[in-house]
Amino acid sequence: MKPSMKIIPLAFACALTIGCGSSSSSTPVPAGQEGNEQDNNGQNNVSAGGDSAAGFAAIAGLWDVTEDGDIQYQEFTTDGQAINWDYDADEWGDGENCYDRFAVNFTYLGGNQYEGFGEVVTVVVNGDQITITDSFGTGTYPRLQGLSTADFNRC
Secondary structure (H helix, E strand, O other): OOOOOOOHHHHHHHHOOOOOOOHHHOOOOOOOOOOEOOOOOOOOOEEEEOOOHHHHHHHHHEEEEOOOEEEEEEEEEOOOOOOOOOEEEOOOOOOOOOEEEEEEEEEEOOOOOOEOOEEEEEEEEEEEEEEEEEOOOOEEEOOOOOOOOOOOOOO
């Protein structure tokens, strides 16, 4: 069983998996359906306040959010997706040499505030460091160097 982590990937990934804190054997969202957070009218929520393009660009990148032997990378895209890449062959996974991918759209609220699955998080980038504050706490993580998502073998 995975430990609770103080990072946005768990908050977003929990809503996409069978349960929070479960192992990588959870069922990922089917291809083409990931990241579809919808309002009551069935419309996809992409942005709300401020300049969403600038807000997403400010945090875009691939970040190493590995904690306690649980190898994970968090990708923020310029079009408003938060994508968690969870390595399955680490001590918390099932042993396969691949990455589980969990993705959600998120809303830019303005300033350093973003929302996904009803949780408001603060995300601040300072050079090659990202600080994420969510309901689990605050964590600071480095930008991933020397790898891209093209290098990840998807489960």
